[in-house]
Amino acid sequence: xxxxFTATGFVVDGRxxxxxxxxxxxxxxxxxxxxxxxxxxxxxxxREIREETGFTTEVIPLIGLMSFDDxxxxxxxxxxxxxxxxxxxxxxxxxxxxxxxxxxxxxxxDPVPDPTLRWVDxxxxxxxxxxxxxxxxxxxxxxxxxxxxxxxxxxxxRRTMPHP
Numbered sequence: 415x416x417x418x419f420t421a422t423g424f425v426v427d428g429r430x431x432x433x434x435x436x437x438x439x440x441x442x443x444x445x446x447x448x449x450x451x452x453x454x455x456x457x458x459x460x461r462e463i464r465e466e467t468g469f470t471t472e473v474i475p476l477i478g479l480m481s482f483d484d485x486x487x488x489x490x491x492x493x494x495x496x497x498x499x500x501x502x503x504x505x506x507x508x509x510x511x512x513x514x515x516x517x518x519x520x521x522x523x524d525p526v527p528d529p530t531l532r533w534v535d536x537x538x539x540x541x542x543x544x545x546x547x548x549x550x551x552x553x554x555x556x557x558x559x560x561x562x563x564x565x566x567x568x569x570x571x572r573r574t575m576p577h578p
Contacts, residue, residue, distance in 0.1 A: 415505070415506060415507055416504065416506040416507070417506065417507045417508070417509055418448055418506060418507070418508055418509070419448070419449045419455075419508075419509050419511070420446055420447060420448050420449060420458075420508040420509065420510045420511070421446055421447070421449055421455045421456075421458040421459035421462065421491075421510070421511045421513065422443075422444050422445070422446030422459065422462075422510050422511070422512050422513065423444060423445055423446060423459040423460070423462065423463045423471065423473070423513045423514070423515040424444045424512070424513070424514050424515065424563060424564055424567035425444065425445065425463055425467065425469060425471055425515050425516070425517075425522075426514065426515070426516055426567050426568050426570075426571040427516070427517060427522045427533070429535055429536040429537075429568055429572075430533045430534060430535040430536065430568070431444070431533070431534055431539075431564045431567055431568060432444065432445065432467060432469075432522075432531060432532070432533055432534075433531075433532055433534050433545075433556065433560070433564070434466060434467075434528075434530045434531045434532070435530040435532070435547050435548075435550075435554075437530070438502070439499075439500075440554070441554065441557055441560075442532075442534075442545055442554060442556045442557065442560060443557070443560055444560065444563075444564070445462050445463045445466040445467055446459060446462050446463075446510070447462040447465075447466075454488055455488065455491065455511045455513075456473050456488050456489060456513070459473065459511070459513045459515070460472070460473070460515075463515060466531075467528075467531060469517060469522055470517070470518045470519070471515040471516060471517055471518060472515060472516060472517075472518050473489045473513045473514070473515055474489075474513075474514045474515060474516055474570060474571060474574055475489040475490075476489065476490060476492060476514070476570070477490055489513070491511040491512050491513050492512050492513065492514055492563070492566070492567075492570075493512050493563075494509060494510065494511055494512065495508075495509075495510040495512060495559070496508070496509060496510075497510055512563060514566075514567040514570050514571060516571050516574075529548035529549055530548070532545060534556065534564065536565065536568050539556065539561050539564050539565050539568075540565065542555060542556070542561060543555075
């Protein structure tokens with residue numbers, strides 16, 4: 415089976431995270447996509463978030479980097495998922511590096527006027543409500559992996575933010 419390397423970023427702003435409706439897969443998911451040639455995973459996740467949402471974000475380092483400068487180090491992902499991706503061409507798998515991200519310039523406003531983007535708050539995730547898909551007449555639950563990772567991302571960002 416073919417495998418593609420991808421990077422996904424849970425963008426957290428306060429007690430909410432940004433999800434988008436993936437038309438082909440018919441599910442709510444965080445921004446992300448394929449790692450391009452000559453691109454590292456952090457560059458890929460930040461590019462994908464910017465392309466899909468218009469937001470400039472940074473990866474939250476989850477563990478400290480080593481005390482040497484060479485070779486260069488990248489922040490580690492929170493986890494790596496192996497996801498089965500159905501057609502339309504050939505079914506394949508994504509080796510998906512999962513990062514938690516936050517805005518570079520403080521809190522974010524509402525997403526770009528894109529009906530496929532939606533801020534989902536912690537209470538909605540905890541109660542596992544279905545989310546309306548704009549213009550489709552659908553209401554769909556967030557997949558369990560996305561729901562759990564969203565909650566962990568919100569908690570992680572809360573722990574790493576300075577307290578006033």
